[in-house]
Amino acid sequence: MNALATTRRILTQLRHDPRTVVLLIAVPSVLMVLLRYVLNSEQRFSAVAPALLGIFPFTIMFLLTSVTTLRERTTGTLERLMTLPIGKLDLILGYALAFGVLATLQVVVAAGISLTWLGLDIAGSVWVLLLVVVLDALLGTALGLFVSAFARTEFQAIQFLPVFVLPQFLLCGLFVPRGEMGWVLGAVSDVLPLSYAVDALTQVTRSAEVDGTLVRNIGIIAGCVVLALLLGAATLRRRTP
Amino acid sequence: MAEPAIVVDGLRVRRGGEEVLRDIGCTVRRGTVTGLLGPNGCGKSTLMRSIVGVQLVESGRVDVLGRPAGHPELRRRIGYATQDPAIYADLTVTEALRYFAAVLGTTPSDVDRVITQTGLTKSARVLVGRLSGGQRGRANLAVALLGTPELLVLDEPTVGSDPELRDELWQLFHGLAAAGVTLLISSHVMDEAARCDDLLLLHRGRVLARGTPEDLRARTGAPDLEQAFLRLIRDRTEAAR
Numbered sequence: 481m482n483a484l485a486t487t488r489r490i491l492t493q494l495r496h497d498p499r500t501v502v503l504l505i506a507v508p509s510v511l512m513v514l515l516r517y518v519l520n521s522e523q524r525f526s527a528v529a530p531a532l533l534g535i536f537p538f539t540i541m542f543l544l545t546s547v548t549t550l551r552e553r554t555t556g557t558l559e560r561l562m563t564l565p566i567g568k569l570d571l572i573l574g575y576a577l578a579f580g581v582l583a584t585l586q587v588v589v590a591a592g593i594s595l596t597w598l599g600l601d602i603a604g605s606v607w608v609l610l611l612v613v614v615l616d617a618l619l620g621t622a623l624g625l626f627v628s629a630f631a632r633t634e635f636q637a638i639q640f641l642p643v644f645v646l647p648q649f650l651l652c653g654l655f656v657p658r659g660e661m662g663w664v665l666g667a668v669s670d671v672l673p674l675s676y677a678v679d680a681l682t683q684v685t686r687s688a689e690v691d692g693t694l695v696r697n698i699g700i701i702a703g704c705v706v707l708a709l710l711l712g713a714a715t716l717r718r719r720t721p
Numbered sequence: 722m723a724e725p726a727i728v729v730d731g732l733r734v735r736r737g738g739e740e741v742l743r744d745i746g747c748t749v750r751r752g753t754v755t756g757l758l759g760p761n762g763c764g765k766s767t768l769m770r771s772i773v774g775v776q777l778v779e780s781g782r783v784d785v786l787g788r789p790a791g792h793p794e795l796r797r798r799i800g801y802a803t804q805d806p807a808i809y810a811d812l813t814v815t816e817a818l819r820y821f822a823a824v825l826g827t828t829p830s831d832v833d834r835v836i837t838q839t840g841l842t843k844s845a846r847v848l849v850g851r852l853s854g855g856q857r858g859r860a861n862l863a864v865a866l867l868g869t870p871e872l873l874v875l876d877e878p879t880v881g882s883d884p885e886l887r888d889e890l891w892q893l894f895h896g897l898a899a900a901g902v903t904l905l906i907s908s909h910v911m912d913e914a915a916r917c918d919d920l921l922l923l924h925r926g927r928v929l930a931r932g933t934p935e936d937l938r939a940r941t942g943a944p945d946l947e948q949a950f951l952r953l954i955r956d957r958t959e960a961a962r
Contacts, residue, residue: 482823482824486820488823489812493809493812555807555810556805559775560803561824563773563796565797565824565825566824718775720777721776
């Protein structure tokens with residue numbers, strides 16, 4: 481299948497770039513360690529760590545994918561692929577799979593370190609935590625794929641991080657609970673996918689119960705991943721000016 | 722006489738508000754090497770992109786191998802190489818070719834075949850980014866040869882190659898044509914024009930002249946093709962005054 485060929489190709493490219501792989505896997509974990517010692521209390525760490533465990537991979541994968549896809553556009557390989565019998569969705573899925581594998585690796589390491597060494601204590605299931613965090617990283621990947629279509633240069637692509645990611649970061653409920661925001665900000669927060677991720681992570685931290693709200697929130701994140709991937713495929717054009 | 726491999730009629734293309742191709746009409750015979758010549762910026766690459774089906778065109782007809790350009794079925798039947806190598810710099814030659822072969826659905830032995838054909842056997846395990854300019858051009862050509870296409874559209878395939886290598890490449894092109902492949906090759910080097918079966922001279926987005934090299938020399942009474950083209954361009958410029 482075409483998608484798997486693309487996945488293998490991207491993973492092979494990364495194999496030739498070990499420094500990127502090391503950074504990719506180590507950075508979120510290092511940030512978690514930093515967070516733990518900045519807060520200097522297991523209790524306070526446990527309160528915010530799950531949300532950040534979702535946000536760090538989201539941000540990193542967003543940046544990584546948007547730059548990688550942009551490079552595919554600027555070096556002409558995307559145009560070459562568009563002359564070949566490859567489906568647009570196949571290409572996008574190939575990307576999502578490759579970065580999904582990396583994201584999973586990244587998240588498992590960061591969560592593992594947080595839960596064992598850093599004393600992260602959650603009431604809910606570790607597996608649900610991992611599921612939500614992996615979905616977050618996939619969401620970053622899918623959004624990165626989509627927005628890279630609107631960047632012409634690497635500088636623009638990097639600027640999309642503050643445009644698309646930081647507002648979500650501010651409005652996701654990490655700094656101020658979503659319920660306490662004014663109605664305008666609340667409404668904006670309601671349409672940003674990261675808000676549901678943080679809601680879900682907060683719930684996993686506080687309770688062992690898997691209720692309808694949690695399932696709905698996970699469903700919304702998964703839906704946003706699929707939507708962003710479909711939009712990403714729709715931005716690919718066989719004919720260009 | 723078999724139906725031509727390419728028929729272009731009344732083709733107009735605008736890029737960035739400027740008319741790049743103005744009412745182009747031409748045909749390319751099957752099983753020949755047709756040279757597309759003209760000064761830089763005359764529209765050679767845009768015409769090639771239109772034939773491959775990646776160029777947004779304003780009006781006109783482009784039929785390739787009996788189908789409208791850009792038809793999905795053509796994606797397996799045309800090999801296209803852009804002037805700037807469009808090939809992953811962070812993969813080895815073999816790895817990059819394997820990926821494109823997988824997209825085309827050809828066998829791994831096809832990868833070995835095109836590596837031999839382009840004389841890249843010794844660099845097969847070298848990263849594309851570490852190749853010399855000429856070698857990278859050949860790797861780019863090798864991708865176009867995958868899957869034994871019926872039509873090869875090659876934009877300046879010999880740029881950066883030394884005379885000996887250029888000679889080898891032209892032998893390859895004629896060998897392919899003898900086997901029934903149609904080749905459309907752009908160049909701005911006039912001594913290459915003499916090696917083509919047919920020539921198509923573009924100037925400022927229009928077809929200035931077409932015919933065999935002997936035709937063009939005889940028509941202009943010039944000793945060589947370089948002089949012949951200069952005379953044709955001068956006549957056209959004077960007629961326009």
